[in-house]
Amino acid sequence: MDQLRRSAWVVAAFSAAAYLALVVCAYGFVSLFTDAEVIASRDAGLLVGPAIVAAAVAALLLHLGRALRRPQRMAGPVLLAVLWTWLAALIVAIVGFSLATGTALASVLFGLGFAVGWFGLLIPALAALVTSFAVLVSRGEQGGAQRPRWPWERDEDE
Numbered sequence: 001m002d003q004l005r006r007s008a009w010v011v012a013a014f015s016a017a018a019y020l021a022l023v024v025c026a027y028g029f030v031s032l033f034t035d036a037e038v039i040a041s042r043d044a045g046l047l048v049g050p051a052i053v054a055a056a057v058a059a060l061l062l063h064l065g066r067a068l069r070r071p072q073r074m075a076g077p078v079l080l081a082v083l084w085t086w087l088a089a090l091i092v093a094i095v096g097f098s099l100a101t102g103t104a105l106a107s108v109l110f111g112l113g114f115a116v117g118w119f120g121l122l123i124p125a126l127a128a129l130v131t132s133f134a135v136l137v138s139r140g141e142q143g144g145a146q147r148p149r150w151p152w153e154r155d156e157d158e
Contacts, residue, residue: 005069007141012064015134020057022126027053030118038119041097041110048096052089052114056123059088064131068138081131082124089123090115 027038039049063084067077094111098104114120 008068008138009065011068011134011138011141012061015064015130016057016061019060019126019130020053022130023053023056023122026122026126027119030122034118036118039114043101044097044110045100048093048100051096052092052123055088055092056085056127059084060127060130064134067131068134071135071138071142074132074135077135078128078131081127085127086115086120086124089120093120 030036031038060081063077063081067080071077090111093114094107097110098107101107
């Protein structure tokens, strides 16, 4: 694996971890301030919410791993990250609710209701934010930027 591809996956992995932390934090605060449950339906079970977030994180990781190899523009990767994370969350919400309840129409209504609610819209919004920073980091790294070093890490020549 060449250096450019390896660097893209490292940035993608750290970005996905930051995205997971932001989604969990935002879900907590929105739930606290609005006094609303993340998954409003008790029929969904305990695993639908974490599965939705995991699918969005996986979609962002895979997208960034590929998109950060040559991050020339900002808009394309950001818009695709918004699309992929939202679609992943929507599909997993529908499938997860369907597996939990066994009803098709109720699953589609649940998935769409979740996807256009506060919690569903946080997923693409935070994906756009994280992807923007990931593209900036990758562009800087490809432009020759290096990580900052402590004084004791520097060579004597510098």
